[in-house]
Amino acid sequence: xxxxxxxxxxxxxVFGEHAVVHGKAAIAAAISLRSYLLVTTLPQSKRMVTLNFxxxxxxxxxxxxxxxxxxxxxxxxxxxVDLVTSLDPELVEAIQPHLATISEDEPVEVRKVHRNGxxxxxxxxxxxxxxxxxGCQYCLRSTIPIxxxxxxxxxxxxxxxxAVLLQVRALSGPHPDQPPDEARLQLDRINRWAFVQELIMHxxxxxxxxxxxTQGKAVIxxxxxxxxxxxxxxxxxxxxxxxxxxxxxxxKSTAHEVAKVAKLKDAxxxxxxxxxxAIDEVTKSASDMMAEDDFDTTQEDSLRRVGELMNIxxxxxxxxxxxxxxxxxxxxxxxxxxxxxxxxxxAGGGGCSITLLRPGVASEKVQKLELKLKEENYRKxxxxxxxxxxxxxxxxxxxNGVDEATNMPAKKSxxxxxxxxxxxxxxxxxxxxxxxxxxxxxxxxxxxxxxQTVNERSWQRYxxxxxxxxxxxxxxxxxxxxxxxxxxxxxxxxxRASAAARAAxxxxxxxxxxxxxxxxxxxxxxxxxxxxxxxGTDRAGRDVGEYTxxxxxxxTAALDDLAVLELESEAFRDRRERAMDDRHSDSVTGExxxxxxxEVEEEARRREEMAALRRDLYGQKMGAxxxxxxxxxxxxxxxxxxxxxxxxxxxxxxxxEATSYLRAVMLKKEYSARCLKLTEHVTSMNxxxxxxxxxxxxxxxxxxxxxxxxxxxxxxxxxxxxKNYQIWHHRHLLVEEHYExxxxxxxxxxxFAASERAFITTILAEDAKNYHVWSYRTWLVGKLGLHxxxxxxxxxxxxxxxxxxxxxxxxxRFFLVLSDPAHTTPGxxxxxxxxxxxxxxxxxxxRFAMDRTYLAPQNQSAWNYLRGALVKGGRxxxxxxxxxxxxxxxxxxxxxxxVVRSTHALDLLAExxxxxxxxxxxxxxxxxxxxxxxxxxxGYWAWKRKCLEEAK
Numbered sequence: 007x008x009x010x011x012x013x014x015x016x017x018x019x020v021f022g023e024h025a026v027v028h029g030k031a032a033i034a035a036a037i038s039l040r041s042y043l044l045v046t047t048l049p050q051s052k053r054m055v056t057l058n059f060x061x062x063x064x065x066x067x068x069x070x071x072x073x074x075x076x077x078x079x080x081x082x083x084x085x086x087v088d089l090v091t092s093l094d095p096e097l098v099e100a101i102q103p104h105l106a107t108i109s110e111d112e113p114v115e116v117r118k119v120h121r122n123g124x125x126x127x128x129x130x131x132x133x134x135x136x137x138x139x140x141g142c143q144y145c146l147r148s149t150i151p152i153x154x155x156x157x158x159x160x161x162x163x164x165x166x167x168x169a170v171l172l173q174v175r176a177l178s179g180p181h182p183d184q185p186p187d188e189a190r191l192q193l194d195r196i197n198r199w200a201f202v203q204e205l206i207m208h209x210x211x212x213x214x215x216x217x218x219x220t221q222g223k224a225v226i227x228x229x230x231x232x233x234x235x236x237x238x239x240x241x242x243x244x245x246x247x248x249x250x251x252x253x254x255x256x257x258k259s260t261a262h263e264v265a266k267v268a269k270l271k272d273a274x275x276x277x278x279x280x281x282x283x284a285i286d287e288v289t290k291s292a293s294d295m296m297a298e299d300d301f302d303t304t305q306e307d308s309l310r311r312v313g314e315l316m317n318i319x320x321x322x323x324x325x326x327x328x329x330x331x332x333x334x335x336x337x338x339x340x341x342x343x344x345x346x347x348x349x350x351x352x353a354g355g356g357g358c359s360i361t362l363l364r365p366g367v368a369s370e371k372v373q374k375l376e377l378k379l380k381e382e383n384y385r386k387x388x389x390x391x392x393x394x395x396x397x398x399x400x401x402x403x404x405x406n407g408v409d410e411a412t413n414m415p416a417k418k419s420x421x422x423x424x425x426x427x428x429x430x431x432x433x434x435x436x437x438x439x440x441x442x443x444x445x446x447x448x449x450x451x452x453x454x455x456x457x458q459t460v461n462e463r464s465w466q467r468y469x470x471x472x473x474x475x476x477x478x479x480x481x482x483x484x485x486x487x488x489x490x491x492x493x494x495x496x497x498x499x500x501x502r503a504s505a506a507a508r509a510a511x512x513x514x515x516x517x518x519x520x521x522x523x524x525x526x527x528x529x530x531x532x533x534x535x536x537x538x539x540x541x542g543t544d545r546a547g548r549d550v551g552e553y554t555x556x557x558x559x560x561x562t563a564a565l566d567d568l569a570v571l572e573l574e575s576e577a578f579r580d581r582r583e584r585a586m587d588d589r590h591s592d593s594v595t596g597e598x599x600x601x602x603x604x605e606v607e608e609e610a611r612r613r614e615e616m617a618a619l620r621r622d623l624y625g626q627k628m629g630a631x632x633x634x635x636x637x638x639x640x641x642x643x644x645x646x647x648x649x650x651x652x653x654x655x656x657x658x659x660x661x662x663e664a665t666s667y668l669r670a671v672m673l674k675k676e677y678s679a680r681c682l683k684l685t686e687h688v689t690s691m692n693x694x695x696x697x698x699x700x701x702x703x704x705x706x707x708x709x710x711x712x713x714x715x716x717x718x719x720x721x722x723x724x725x726x727x728x729k730n731y732q733i734w735h736h737r738h739l740l741v742e743e744h745y746e747x748x749x750x751x752x753x754x755x756x757x758f759a760a761s762e763r764a765f766i767t768t769i770l771a772e773d774a775k776n777y778h779v780w781s782y783r784t785w786l787v788g789k790l791g792l793h794x795x796x797x798x799x800x801x802x803x804x805x806x807x808x809x810x811x812x813x814x815x816x817x818x819r820f821f822l823v824l825s826d827p828a829h830t831t832p833g834x835x836x837x838x839x840x841x842x843x844x845x846x847x848x849x850x851x852x853r854f855a856m857d858r859t860y861l862a863p864q865n866q867s868a869w870n871y872l873r874g875a876l877v878k879g880g881r882x883x884x885x886x887x888x889x890x891x892x893x894x895x896x897x898x899x900x901x902x903x904x905v906v907r908s909t910h911a912l913d914l915l916a917e918x919x920x921x922x923x924x925x926x927x928x929x930x931x932x933x934x935x936x937x938x939x940x941x942x943x944x945g946y947w948a949w950k951r952k953c954l955e956e957a958k
Contacts, residue, residue, distance in 0.1 A: 007172075011044050012397070013041065014219045014220070015036040015157075015161060015393050016157045017034050017037060019214065020035055020224075020360070020391070021033045022286070023354065025282045025285035027229075029229055032227050033225070033227075033293060034215070035244060036218050036219070036395060037390065037393060039148075039156065054067050054070065054141045055068050061148055064109070064124070066120075074101060077096065078097060078100070078132040092205070093129075093206065098125070122206060129203065129206060135170065136174075144169065155358050156357075159203075160218075161219045164220050167196050177196070200219065209261045213227065218395070219395065223244060224391065225238050226239040247392075249361065249362065250363060250386060251361075252384050252385070256333075256355075278326070285323075288319045289319075305365070306366075312347075316348070316362060320337070323350060328353065329350055329354055333357075335382070337349075339375055344364075345363055346364050348362075461552060465536055468535055545625030564622065568620065575616065581599070585601045613628065614633060629659065629664075630664075642666035661691045664687050668688055677708035678705075682706070682709070694732055728776060729773075742789070755791075762786060766783055774814070777814070787822065793826035794828055802819045806858065811867060813866075820874060824836075824843065829847065839879070840878055851875040851879075859908075863910075869908070873917075886918075887915075893907040894911055904934070916954075932951045933947075
């Protein structure tokens with residue numbers, strides 16, 4: 007592949023810092039400062055991969071052949087199409103030895119930064135690449151300040167993820183001609199692999215940095231529970247705001263600041279929760295404000311409102327203890343000059359601040375501020391928000407130097423439409439209608455066009471019934487009317503009032519009043535002046551007064567239809583309630599009142615229509631159970647958040663409704679087919695709903711449902727939810743009950759064990775180290791008495807043949823063989839010698855472990871099994887000294903004479919020498935582990951040396 011460049015922007019969090027880590031919303035926007043990664047493929051003879059980050063003085067090289075490909079190539083590991091959301095601890099562990107020599111001579115903090123960056127790169131490189139990957143050089147430069155809360159690490163992570171995905175042909179873009187769905191999928195792929203790198207570098211990142219660096223523009227970002235994807239709402243119309251970005255040059259750690267807030271929350275949960283909720287409200291207010299049609303970035307009023315929210319957000323962050331004196335100094339300088347609004351951005355504790363400048367600020371004030379910042383060792387950047395996300399420069403672009411697109415004429419933006427005021431009168435009140443032309447030489451005035459909205463029609467009718475109102479409004483008030491107009495207005499008001507008040511006038515006065523009304527064509531009914539919003543709003547927030555007459559008529563018809571349907575539905579409910587009471591009979595036939603299936607089906611269709619109308623008219627959702635007449639007898643019990651709840655869980659409407667019905671039937675202790683179906687619905691939306699599973703088990707037993715059939719259904723659910731504990735607990739309860747029906751028939755037990763083993767094998771093929779599956783398997787062995795079952799032992803051997811590092815399989819073999827009640831002493835701990843275990847069994851297990859150790863000397867599982875078998879069998883560790891010494895030679899010798907093929911062998915040798923009383927040799931083993939062979943755990947080896955020294 008020819009050389010190419012990937013670039014990605016930095017970001018600022020405009021609103022919502024720290025709250026986003028705790029499930030709240032945040033607004034983050036891309037900035038014009040970017041990182042650039044040049045990827046060069048080396049000749050085939052150079053099998054090296056080089057990481058070159060000059061901005062942080064990181065330069066390192068690895069031999070591709072020596073990287074831990076075997077750990078990353080296992081079928082259970084993620085590949086590029088997987089939506090990764092977490093780190094694999096085994097893979098993280100596998101790359102540690104390849105980080106040991108990075109920046110050894112640098113200070114601890116620098117070394118940590120370098121190794122974190124290298125670890126993030128290796129994790130993605132090994133996850134997506136293969137041993138046949140060509141030699142490459144990755145050179146990265148960035149204009150984004152490092153460690154300043156501007157998403158520099160996420161920008162780098164996005165560049166690296168996109169580059170490696172491009173190299174393995176997992177991306178065909180990004181480019182402007184991509185179909186939207188394909189572009190979204192590929193950006194999501196880049197984003198997730200970038201997030202994995204962020205996990206390595208920061209521990210518990212919010213995910214907002216990598217999302218903005220990938221997508222660009224701006225987003226509202228909110229994390230979700232568990233491993234579900236975060237909620238990301240693009241803000242494509244986010245205003246372009248020029249910012250003054252100030253770097254305090256105060257180093258900070260995102261992980262440290264996040265942990266500090268978490269600790270504060272643990273200590274003051276209610277108070278800190280309230281602060282986080284307040285930050286969330288600020289974010290929502292800002293989002294709503296900038297979405298308003300009349301929001302204008304050129305108007306000080308619009309910017310002032312945003313700036314005030316920035317001040318509030320900053321104050322809340324200060325209360326969480328994440329500001330810094332140098333950040334507060336920037337605010338002081340900006341406020342002193344009165345040129346804008348300033349807040350910290352990012353994790354705080356240093357880093358950067360952003361200042362939203364007031365429009366039209368004198369350049370002298372800005373220059374004075376910049377000079378003061380420079381004097382106090384701040385660094386400022388002029389940048390803009392809302393830039394593009396990840397991009398690629400291909401060879402042709404690199405060669406030509408410029409993109410042809412830059413020579414294309416710029417597109418003109420359409421002017422922003424200004425909304426009409428829903429309740430405001432026309433700009434100019436209508437004049438009094440003229441029934442005849444003013445002269446024969448002039449054409450007769452054309453008839454007025456039909457009114458376009460309900461509001462306009464309301465104003466037309468108002469002026470028609472208040473003929474002098476238009477004159478008053480044109481004149482700007484009563485004082486602007488002529489004497490004749492004032493007299494006419496007064497006479498009209500009194501005449502109309504007199505004509506209407508017949509009882510208060512004499513017959514003659516009544517006739518005079520009516521004559522005046524008729525002579526002057528005065529309307530007898532005076533409509534009130536239209537009020538803003540008098541027609542209400544629809545579900546989308548649109549003023550109904552802005553509807554056309556046809557739209558208004560359709561809405562009125564829909565309201566009428568809904569009213570009729572509700573009356574019919576109420577009649578059905580009343581009829582069915584009476585049908586359930588034997589005291590009521592049919593008024594026509596005199597027979598017992600019966601509700602037929604046809605009536606129930608008609609009611610179901612009626613409720614579907616009602617649900618559609620309520621959704622269209624009010625945005626209300628009528629749930630599936632509310633629509634189903636079968637559930638009319640159940641009064642749902644919704645969840646009740648305690649008063650003043652700090653963080654209400656955002657249940658979906660479907661889930662909230664289903665669980666409210668679940669609570670109701672559980673309270674009634676109803677065990678029925680419909681309840682069984684209800685539990686299936688609830689667990690399909692939330693497989694971790696422990697209570698629903700327990701209730702389902704009770705229903706299965708109460709209805710005497712076939713347990714094999716339930717297990718068959720459960721198999722499909724388990725395959726779709728591999729990591730779910732509650733599913734396996736449900737299986738446990740079912741098997742516990744089912745076993746009682748076959749305990750006396752060994753043939754049935756054997757057949758059932760074989761079927762369970764087959765299913766477990768299927769599950770482990772998807773996830774070979776699934777803890778819940780192995781835990782269930784261990785219980786099943788004990789329940790069915792399978793310790794001596796040859797098929798069970800053979801299944802474990804097959805798993806170890808496939809992956810000798812499968813520690814779960816090793817543990818299960820230990821349980822099978824060395825905890826077999828047939829030849830072990832009850833009550834002994836796993837680490838206690840057991841004289842009942844036959845010598846031939848111990849010999850076999852020792853040989854088994856030794857044979858597998860040769861396959862992967864650095865595999866700790868096999869060494870632990872060997873040690874455990876020796877201890878359990880009452881053997882001395884020294885009995886395997888010769889075998890262990892095969893993996894260690896030249897211990898303590900100079901130069902390259904010392905060879906250690908397994909650090910675990912060296913550890914065991916230390917124990918062997920200690921067991922024999924050869925403390926000096928044991929100490930040498932531990933010393934070399936700390937000094938050279940396992941420096942990551944140097945503290946642990948030092949502790950073991952101390953224990954060795956103190957031992958008598």
